[in-house]
Amino acid sequence: MVSRVIPVETFDLVIFGGTGDLARRKILPGLYRRYVAGQIPEGSRIIGAARAELDDAGFRAFVAEAIEEFVPAKARDAEAVARFLEHLHYVSVDAKGTTGWKELGKLIRKDVVQAFYFSVAPSLFGDLAERLHGNKIATPDSRIVVEKPFGRDLESARALNATLAEHFAESQIYRIDHYLGKETVQNLMAVRFANILFEPLWNARHVDHVQITVAETVGVGGRGAYYDRSGAMRDMVQNHMMQLLCLIAMEAPYQFDPDAVRDEKLKVIRALEPVTPEDIVRGQYRASKDTASYPADAENPNSTTESFIALKVEVANWRWKGTPFYLRTGKRLRARASEIAIVFKEVPHSIFGDEEGWRENVLSIRLQPNEGMTLSVMIKEPGPGGMRLTEVPLDMSFAEALGEDGADIPDAYERLIMDVIRGNQTLFMRGDEVEAAWAWTDPIIAGWEAKGDKPKGYDAFSSGPEDALMLLHRDARRWREIAE
Numbered sequence: 365m366v367s368r369v370i371p372v373e374t375f376d377l378v379i380f381g382g383t384g385d386l387a388r389r390k391i392l393p394g395l396y397r398r399y400v401a402g403q404i405p406e407g408s409r410i411i412g413a414a415r416a417e418l419d420d421a422g423f424r425a426f427v428a429e430a431i432e433e434f435v436p437a438k439a440r441d442a443e444a445v446a447r448f449l450e451h452l453h454y455v456s457v458d459a460k461g462t463t464g465w466k467e468l469g470k471l472i473r474k475d476v477v478q479a480f481y482f483s484v485a486p487s488l489f490g491d492l493a494e495r496l497h498g499n500k501i502a503t504p505d506s507r508i509v510v511e512k513p514f515g516r517d518l519e520s521a522r523a524l525n526a527t528l529a530e531h532f533a534e535s536q537i538y539r540i541d542h543y544l545g546k547e548t549v550q551n552l553m554a555v556r557f558a559n560i561l562f563e564p565l566w567n568a569r570h571v572d573h574v575q576i577t578v579a580e581t582v583g584v585g586g587r588g589a590y591y592d593r594s595g596a597m598r599d600m601v602q603n604h605m606m607q608l609l610c611l612i613a614m615e616a617p618y619q620f621d622p623d624a625v626r627d628e629k630l631k632v633i634r635a636l637e638p639v640t641p642e643d644i645v646r647g648q649y650r651a652s653k654d655t656a657s658y659p660a661d662a663e664n665p666n667s668t669t670e671s672f673i674a675l676k677v678e679v680a681n682w683r684w685k686g687t688p689f690y691l692r693t694g695k696r697l698r699a700r701a702s703e704i705a706i707v708f709k710e711v712p713h714s715i716f717g718d719e720e721g722w723r724e725n726v727l728s729i730r731l732q733p734n735e736g737m738t739l740s741v742m743i744k745e746p747g748p749g750g751m752r753l754t755e756v757p758l759d760m761s762f763a764e765a766l767g768e769d770g771a772d773i774p775d776a777y778e779r780l781i782m783d784v785i786r787g788n789q790t791l792f793m794r795g796d797e798v799e800a801a802w803a804w805t806d807p808i809i810a811g812w813e814a815k816g817d818k819p820k821g822y823d824a825f826s827s828g829p830e831d832a833l834m835l836l837h838r839d840a841r842r843w844r845e846i847a848e
């Protein structure tokens with residue numbers, strides 16, 4: 365069932381921050397996997413760039429280790445790794461200085477696809493754009509890939525968009541949100557727009573509510589200082605969860621074309637109602653027997669940053685008016701599980717009376733672990749004994765369909781990098797989308813900053829603060845279980 369691999373055009377890909385954590389864990393192992401899959405043409409080159417003084421051999425050794433650590437053993441092959449490493453090069457470059465730019469300019473070819481991945485701190489994005497342009501390295505066809513976070517509010521996002529726009533056209537800028545590269549997220553579009561089954565039901569008349577949960581078991585230890593300046597709203601809701609919400613709520617684009625898709629997503633963001641304080645619950649995890657509290661992890665005893673947030677969001681348009689979207693995300697929760705659940709309304713009248721165990725139909729889209737979709741339907745319990753109803757899942761688990769443990773499903777980063785080389789922006793955020801998302805987020809954050817809102821404590825490895833449960837109870841609904 366794995367789809368055909370079509371090689372991309374020959375490319376030079378420069379990874380600024382090529383020695384960083386993201387490059388080591390995701391970008392470079394992902395490129396190796398695409399190489400093994402036959403998608404990367406032999407003439408292509410991957411050029412690591414950072415300030416560290418490495419040579420090609422040093423960088424290759426670094427990448428070999430990264431592959432060893434982050435590619436599952438059965439997908440590794442010594443001979444393929446050796447061949448892949450031959451495509452790697454390294455230039456020592458300072459994003460803020462003059463070092464290395466001449467060398468990079470000489471190395472990079474103008475007659476192949478050129479892509480520059482900004483896998484560095486956002487404070488360097490502007491410097492990189494300026495120097496790529498100033499040193500005449502970039503061409504009007506070059507692509508730049510920009511990592512998150514894209515700003516921390518509307519003003520900074522606008523400023524960043526303006527800086528990038530001085531040197532690159534919007535069609536050259538790929539703002540990455542790796543959630544959009546997930547197999548299931550793309551499948552959401554296929555399920556919605558390649559089937560007649562769901563679309564007639566996909567509206568406030570038939571959908572009772574939508575739940576989007578992104579739960580993690582890890583705390584913020586290690587990156588506590590960074591996280592404490594951001595919090596769950598900026599780190600997860602403004603970008604990843606907003607993108608998921610858009611894909612569920614958007615109208616059918618007139619074709620599967622980058623701007624057509626992004627136009628529809630933008631309309632959803634613009635239709636979001638402001639959220640009132642009573643529709644938001646913020647939380648901070650407490651210490652457990654073995655793990656530290658959020659303020660301890662963040663090394664800020666007086667921190668008021670949220671490690672958990674739940675919100676009730678309304679999309680004010682004809683399709684969705686009256687169907688709430690409940691979003692929740694947090695650290696140190698019960699399980700590592702991300703799910704979108706479309707909870708349909710009950711049948712208007714039950715001909716079976718008040719059956720015990722009666723449940724609504726739910727389309728559950730799991731992003732992790734075990735990417736897949738399940739549609740729960742009511743059927744007759746098999747066997748004699750009258751008409752008793754039971755709920756069964758119609759299961760579409762991609763992990764099973766695509767091979768044991770899903771090892772053959774390309775990681776989101778792999779897919780997205782190949783899209784950059786292909787020049788396909790469909791799964792990347794456009795500048796106006798990011799700004800619209802901040803325009804919705806800013807007043808929410810300003811609201812709780814103005815009143816000195818303090819997050820509620822919640823037990824580590826729980827489902828979050830009690831108040832988050834109340835957010836749904838009060839509407840006579842309940843959250844789905846956070847489970848792997």
Ligand code: NAP
Pocket residue numbers: 380381382383384385386387413414415416457458459460482483484485486488511512513
């Ligand atoms: P990191 O581990 O701190 O790596 C930073 C990289 O940038 C290093 O290679 C560093 O190498 C290089 N660098 C720093 N200053 C530089 C300069 N002046 N000129 C050239 N290179 C410079 O950071 P990261 O975790 O990989 O994150 C990179 C980006 O991805 C950030 O924007 C981050 O927000 C985003 N991101 C990361 C993750 C993740 O899981 N790590 C997830 C999502 C998004 P030298 O010090 O040798 O120069």
